[in-house]
Amino acid sequence: xxxxxxxxxxxxxxxxxxxxxxxxxxxxxxxxxxxxxxxxxxxxxxxxxxxxxxxxxxxxxxxxxxxxxxxxxxxxxxxxxxxxxxxxxxxxxxxxxxxxxxxxxxxxxxxxxxxxxxxxxxxxxxxxxxxxxxxxxxxxxxxxxxxxxxxxxxxxxxxxxxxxxxxxxxxxxxxxxxxxxxxxxxxxxxxxxxxxxxxxxxxxxxxxxxxxxxxxxxxxxxxxxxxxxxxxxxxxxxxxxxxxxxxxxxxxxxxxxxxxxxxxxxxxxxxxxxxxxxxxxxxxxxxxxxxxxxxxxxxxxxxxxxxxxxxxxxxxxxxxxxxxxxxxxxxxxxxxxxxxxxxxxxxxxxxxxxxxxxxxxxxxxxxxxxxxxxxxxxxxxxxxxxxxxxxxxxxxxxxxxxxxxxxxxxxxxxxxxxxxxxxxxxxxxxxxxxxxxxxxxxxxxxxxxxxxxxxxxxxxxxxxxxxxxxxxxxxxxxxxxxx
Amino acid sequence: xxxxxxxxxxxxxxxxxxxxxxxxxxxxxxxxxxxxxxxxxxxxxxxxxxxxxxxxxxxxxxxxxxxxxxxxxxxxxxxxxxxxxxxxxxxxxxxxxxxxxxxxxxxxxxxxxxxxxxxxxxxxxxxxxxxxxxxxxxxxxxxxxxxxxxxxxxxxxxxxxxxxxxxxxxxxxxxxxxxxxxxxxxxxxxxxxxxxxxxxxxxxxxxxxxxxxxxxxxxxxxxxxxxxxxxxxxxxxxxxxxxxxxxxxxxxxxxxxxxxxxxxxxxxxxxxxxxxxxxxxxxxxxxxxxxxxxxxxxxxxxxxxxxxxxxxxx
Numbered sequence: 001x002x003x004x005x006x007x008x009x010x011x012x013x014x015x016x017x018x019x020x021x022x023x024x025x026x027x028x029x030x031x032x033x034x035x036x037x038x039x040x041x042x043x044x045x046x047x048x049x050x051x052x053x054x055x056x057x058x059x060x061x062x063x064x065x066x067x068x069x070x071x072x073x074x075x076x077x078x079x080x081x082x083x084x085x086x087x088x089x090x091x092x093x094x095x096x097x098x099x100x101x102x103x104x105x106x107x108x109x110x111x112x113x114x115x116x117x118x119x120x121x122x123x124x125x126x127x128x129x130x131x132x133x134x135x136x137x138x139x140x141x142x143x144x145x146x147x148x149x150x151x152x153x154x155x156x157x158x159x160x161x162x163x164x165x166x167x168x169x170x171x172x173x174x175x176x177x178x179x180x181x182x183x184x185x186x187x188x189x190x191x192x193x194x195x196x197x198x199x200x201x202x203x204x205x206x207x208x209x210x211x212x213x214x215x216x217x218x219x220x221x222x223x224x225x226x227x228x229x230x231x232x233x234x235x236x237x238x239x240x241x242x243x244x245x246x247x248x249x250x251x252x253x254x255x256x257x258x259x260x261x262x263x264x265x266x267x268x269x270x271x272x273x274x275x276x277x278x279x280x281x282x283x284x285x286x287x288x289x290x291x292x293x294x295x296x297x298x299x300x301x302x303x304x305x306x307x308x309x310x311x312x313x314x315x316x317x318x319x320x321x322x323x324x325x326x327x328x329x330x331x332x333x334x335x336x337x338x339x340x341x342x343x344x345x346x347x348x349x350x351x352x353x354x355x356x357x358x359x360x361x362x363x364x365x366x367x368x369x370x371x372x373x374x375x376x377x378x379x380x381x382x383x384x385x386x387x388x389x390x391x392x393x394x395x396x397x398x399x400x401x402x403x404x405x406x407x408x409x410x411x412x413x414x415x416x417x418x419x420x421x422x423x424x425x426x427x428x429x430x431x432x433x434x435x436x437x438x439x440x441x442x443x444x445x446x447x448x449x450x451x452x453x454x455x456x457x458x459x460x461x462x463x464x465x466x467x468x469x470x471x472x473x474x475x476x477x478x479x480x481x482x483x
Numbered sequence: 484x485x486x487x488x489x490x491x492x493x494x495x496x497x498x499x500x501x502x503x504x505x506x507x508x509x510x511x512x513x514x515x516x517x518x519x520x521x522x523x524x525x526x527x528x529x530x531x532x533x534x535x536x537x538x539x540x541x542x543x544x545x546x547x548x549x550x551x552x553x554x555x556x557x558x559x560x561x562x563x564x565x566x567x568x569x570x571x572x573x574x575x576x577x578x579x580x581x582x583x584x585x586x587x588x589x590x591x592x593x594x595x596x597x598x599x600x601x602x603x604x605x606x607x608x609x610x611x612x613x614x615x616x617x618x619x620x621x622x623x624x625x626x627x628x629x630x631x632x633x634x635x636x637x638x639x640x641x642x643x644x645x646x647x648x649x650x651x652x653x654x655x656x657x658x659x660x661x662x663x664x665x666x667x668x669x670x671x672x673x674x675x676x677x678x679x680x681x682x683x684x685x686x687x688x689x690x691x692x693x694x695x696x697x698x699x700x701x702x703x704x705x706x707x708x709x710x711x712x713x714x715x716x717x718x719x720x721x722x723x724x725x726x727x728x729x730x731x732x733x734x735x736x737x738x739x740x741x742x743x744x745x746x747x748x749x750x751x752x753x754x755x756x757x758x759x760x761x762x763x764x765x766x767x768x769x770x771x772x773x774x775x776x777x778x779x780x781x782x783x784x785x786x787x788x789x790x791x792x793x794x795x796x797x
Binding site: 020186188191192195458461462465469470471474 | 484486487490491494495499630632633636
């Protein structure tokens with residue numbers, strides 16, 4: 001049940017009526033309805049994995065209570081156990097076969113014969129998201145930032161909250177569990193804001209990202225058959241597709257959360273206006289980067305503190321590799337992480353690594369030229385990284401880059417779907433213009449201050465809906481649901 | 484809450500639902516070949532003596548007006564055997580006078596499936612207009628609006644204006660006997676000889692369809708039509724339609740042999756089946772074709788008279 005489908009609209013409509021009418025302000029019952037809806041939602045996507053989700057929830061719920069009850073040493077032991085359980089689950093379902101294969105290749109390459117049999121392991125949807133939620137819960141309980149909840153339903157709902165279950169954002173327990181425990185009555189402003197954010201997310205996903213697939217799918221399925229011009233365009237366009245797809249999903253998830261009275265973690269803050277890679281990562285998949293920063297980078301940074309800037313570089317590189325391999329079982333993800341880690345080195349050496357400078361506009365309302373150049377450079381660097389990210393193997397990445405630089409094979413654009421690409425680029429340009437104008441707001445369609453007249457706002461919403469209905473591409477799965 | 488629901492329901496959902504319902508209804512009401520043929524058969528099937536079934540080649544190559552008996556052409560563009568079978572089943576019990584069923588067997592027909600072809604979007608017309616029972620719960624096979632673009636809504640607007648009597652939108656391309664009237668010699672396009680491209684496209688289509696193994700299903704559909712016909716004393720004529728040499732020269736011989744073998748086996752096995760292969764018939768010249776795998780009105784007259792002579796000669 002895709003979040004942008006009619007079936008979801010029906011499912012959500014029923015939940016909305018139950019949640020706000022018979023169960024109005026009955027927090028416990030509302031949480032039960034959310035939990036049932038979340039398990040139903042997950043069951044439709046992957047019913048065989050429901051027991052796993054439930055079992056892990058029970059384990060982490062119990063660990064939370066045990067950590068609070070125990071003395072420091074035992075609490076640390078239980079926390080370690082929790083982290084290990086989460087990592088081991090991820091490792092087993094996501095990485096085991098990959099490591100077996102990789103070791104087999106390694107041994108074979110040095111002349112050792114190995115008979116590597118892989119397991120028939122089914123990848124549970126959303127595992128990277130819900131295990132991270134659970135790991136952060138035990139860590140935060142151990143750190144004393146939150147009290148372990150004794151309300152199992154609230155904890156299970158935090159883990160399986162359906163809008164964010166399959167592709168995030170990864171909510172933190174400190175922010176989300178208290179919301180589950182507080183009284184929730186209908187909030188008009190929040191619901192309108194959420195509805196508008198859903199529409200904006202659908203626009204990004206269905207009009208921009210889904211139409212780009214017609215062009216990009218053709219290129220990536222036959223990299224060696226494309227000329228340099230086509231590959232270059234594909235490399236430049238892919239970041240937009242990924243952004244429109246993933247941030248579109250996040251907008252929809254956050255919007256659904258808002259209608260139900262929740263503030264879900266923000267996941268994107270206009271990453272293509274970033275002027276360096278550090279700014280980019282502070283605004284791209286923020287719920288993951290902040291998670292990894294808190295639980296991987298910060299401890300490493302403390303540990304390597306004595307090594308000066310070299311220690312910081314090492315911590316950043318490890319941090320970025322973890323972000324890379326979080327995405328899946330391919331060396332290209334590790335390469336992607338390493339590449340981004342290396343991009344931080346000049347920033348660390350120049351001292352601009354942690355600098356946060358608000359972006360401003362010139363008298364024409366546009367970015368200053370030097371900012372614009374920096375944004376363009378960052379975009380190009382990100383595009384190169386995303387070639388690695390999207391490549392099926394390091395070899396395909398090398399092929400891609402080599403073919404891009406074969407200027408003798410420039411040629412005309414060869415992939416199909418060019419018309420759909422032109423259309424989606426047109427709407428992407430509109431999206432970026434709206435985002436630039438609205439860069440201080442949570443998302444670009446928060447237009448109540450720009451257009452205070454209601455009729456005008458409604459005309460814009462209708463225009464967007466018409467564009468969605470008439471020009472959406474063929475339905476594609478959300479890219480991040482496969483991670 | 485009340486304000487939110489009113490805004491969502493009355494300003495967005497209801498108008499949107501109204502537009503969708505009106506657009507869907509308007510599209511369905513635009514006259515087209517499927518609606519016409521279903522309606523004609525519903526009202527007149529008791530008069531039919533010869534029923535022609537098949538895809539675009541039958542629709543444009545067989546003109547029942549040249550038959551001595553009352554005929555009707557129930558072929559549609561890209562119609563696969565599954566839908567030949569569906570139409571036959573729907574009307575067979577209402578055709579007491581039926582004597583002959585002409586079934587066009589194209590190069591791709593024994594291997595093909597409408598659902599698994601680029602023309603899959605035509606499946607919905609069988610559900611909407613013929614009331615087919617296939618895929619009742621799959622939106623893409625039941626609604627005009629399921630896949631849409633600007634063109635769909637433009638058509639819907641024209642359909643709505645037609646309903647209001649302000650326009651005359653029609654997508655009907657067949658005459659009262661179900662024969663496709665658009666492929667005339669006068670209208671033949673400049674580069675009409677598309678034999679190589681069409682044959683290669685069909686080769687590709689067949690090689691993909693072979694993996695999916697629809698042949699057994701098509702055999703079953705054909706067998707049911709033959710057996711039901713036999714029960715009623717109806718004769719089945721299997722026909723390979725005339726093809727231009729550029730098409731024939733580029734057909735995959737392995738697939739072609741399988742296609743012909745498919746027809747031969749039925750003719751050998753069942754007494755009420757006869758098989759005629761016109762694909763390389765020298766009686767059809769360049770001027771008889773509209774394109775490499777469809778006849779024009781001149782060629783259709785020629786083929787229909789040949790078929791009539793076969794029928795009359797019995």
